[in-house]
Amino acid sequence: MxxxxxxxxxxxxxxxxxxxxxxxxxxxxxxxxxxxxxxxxxxxxxxxxxxxxxxxxxxxxxxxxxxxxxxxxxxxxxxxxxxxxxxxxxxxxxxxxxxxxxxxxxxxxxxxxxxxxxxxxxxxxxxxxxxxxxxxxxxxxxxxxxxxxxxxxxxxxxxxxxxxxxxxxxxVDPDWYCPDPAVSRRFQVLSVGIDRGRDFDTLLDAARLLPDALFHIVTSSGRIDPADIPANVTVAGMVSMAEHRDNLRAADLVVVPTHDLAYPTGQSVLLEAMACGRCVAVTATEAMRDYIDDGVTNLAIPLHDARGTAQVIGAILADDPRRERIAAAARTAAVERFSFxxxxxxxxxxxxxxxxxxxxxxxxxxx
Missing domain, CATH: 3.40.50.2000 (Glycogen Phosphorylase B;)
Incomplete structure (x- = not known):
């Protein structure tokens, strides 16, 4: 043929x-x-x-x-x-x-x-x-x-x-986005994105409820008002693809907070972080239902709920063995189910x- x-x-x-x-x-x-x-x-x-x-x-x-x-x-x-x-x-x-x-x-x-x-x-x-x-x-x-x-x-x-x-x-390309044990951990909580679907307001409010946790947000310039940034949050501009991958690898937890849109906003960073063998928490919306297996390959956080989001983040940061189990399962899912x-x-x-x-x-x- x-x-x-x-x-x-x-x-x-x-x-x-x-x-x-x-x-x-x-x-x-x-x-x-x-x-x-x-x-x-x-x-x-x-x-x-x-x-x-x-x-x-x-x-x-x-x-x-x-x-x-x-x-x-x-x-x-x-x-x-x-x-x-x-x-x-x-x-x-x-x-x-x-x-x-x-x-x-x-x-x-x-x-x-x-x-x-x-x-x-x-x-x-x-x-x-x-x-x-x-x-x-x-x-x-x-x-x-x-x-x-x-x-x-x-x-x-x-x-x-x-x-x-x-x-x-x-x-996701699991050959490019892959774990690298040589990369040292630099971030407790990392969040990345410029999509209009990102809900950084809820994440910032959650950070205020977790003053002992350190948050690092990578987004476009001007996306977040400097006056709204809590003391435990740093905000940086966008980086190259290679730097982005290393940032994901260097995070204890990657968080993808989103609004509820008709398309699965945030799925790129979710899958890239999963492929890098990182534990990821993502907002549970109808469009993201196909990508979330709460507590198994990633974590679901509630929509527009800072307190609920803080509870999920705080609990997983305090449970290293569970976080590593989810991270390992995330990598497997990225390779077996979510590859390009x-x-x-x-x-x-x-x-x-x-x-x-x-x-x-x-x-x-x-x-």
Whole structure:
């Protein structure tokens, strides 16, 4: 059977097609490690990013004025005509192919179209009627939408697209994020993140209830008002990926405090810390349900509850053996259940099923 040919529409900095891939030590990771599709017997055909100052300027002007990501889809049209499936990562990359498909315009008209979505569910829940209508119009030409939490199926169903949603578990690279016994412990409680879903206010209030515990928060400049920082909390700016990994390895406890959003905000840091063999406490929300096994592979903290959060943190800091048991189980779960290899294996199976069901000629009809 020939390789499944997938046109990849995503921002990247050097992902190359199978036959042009660099040696392993020179390969570049795509967003969410999408390049791992090539390890699943898929001929992934990415579109090279805009190159040259003039090209980038023209692209930016057109996309800003139209509000639609057009560059990759237009330049990927030739590859689309040779593909079995089109995969857009993330939502914005799917809009133009969907519009063209709905209008019956080749080559996108007769190709199955899949998208990976992170934020549409939150826009459906908290956005305006115009937002929901815009998303529904985009979804009309998309055949499958991959999301990272099961709660989103019902949310998309509210605008008539529940049957298109395929939940898959988000992943981590457990070869990069891994334990290192040589890294000495420098933090009692570490919290990292810039996502708008981070609830640092609750964490700061919890820190006030634990004056003997030391907290270290890494976030973007200006995210936290210096006047609100308790004496036992230090705040630092964002660091490189390698420094971030070493920070995780150096923490007794990693805490991921979040608001309740429709998508699993905070799952990246949760899984990265778990893969580094660290004990992690994360806010228990519906979107995070797939990632939490309270007391086994991580700890659940209550939503917007500083006292409850302080109780969880204080108890685990005082129980070294339990914290180490959870940390060891976290590493195992990251390798066995939450690797990006597994994420893209599941998506590869779904893409193959889409290609098998697609007509070989004529206009492709959504199913």
């Amino acid at each position: 020939p390789e499944l040919r997938v046109l990849g529409l995503f921002d990247h900095h050097g992902v190359r097609r199978h036959q042009h891939r660099l040696p392993a030590d020179q390969q570049v990771s795509g967003p969410y490690c999408v390049h791992l599709l090539m390890d699943e017997g898929i001929d992934l055909m990415p579109v090279r990013p805009a190159e040259g100052r003039v090209h980038r300027k023209v692209r930016d002007v057109i996309e800003h004025r139209s509000g639609v990501r057009v560059d990759l889809a237009v330049r990927g049209a030739t590859s689309a005509s040779r593909s079995d499936v089109v995969l857009a990562l993330l939502e914005g990359m799917a809009v133009l192919p969907s519009m063209l498909k709905q209008r019956g315009l080749p080559p996108y008209a007769n190709r199955p179209l899949a998208a990976v979505s992170c934020w549409w569910a939150e826009e459906i829940v908290s956005g305006t009627d115009a937002d929901r209508l815009r998303i529904a119009h985009a979804l009309a030409g998309i055949d499958r939408v991959f999301v990272f939490s099961r709660n989103q199926v019902e949310i998309f169903a509210s605008i008539g697209a529940g049957d298109k949603i395929v939940p898959v578990l988000f992943g 290899q597994r994420t893209w294996h599941e998506i590869a199976l779904a893409l193959d099923a889409m290609a098998r069901r697609a007509p070989r000629s004529g206009t492709y009809t959504t199913y």
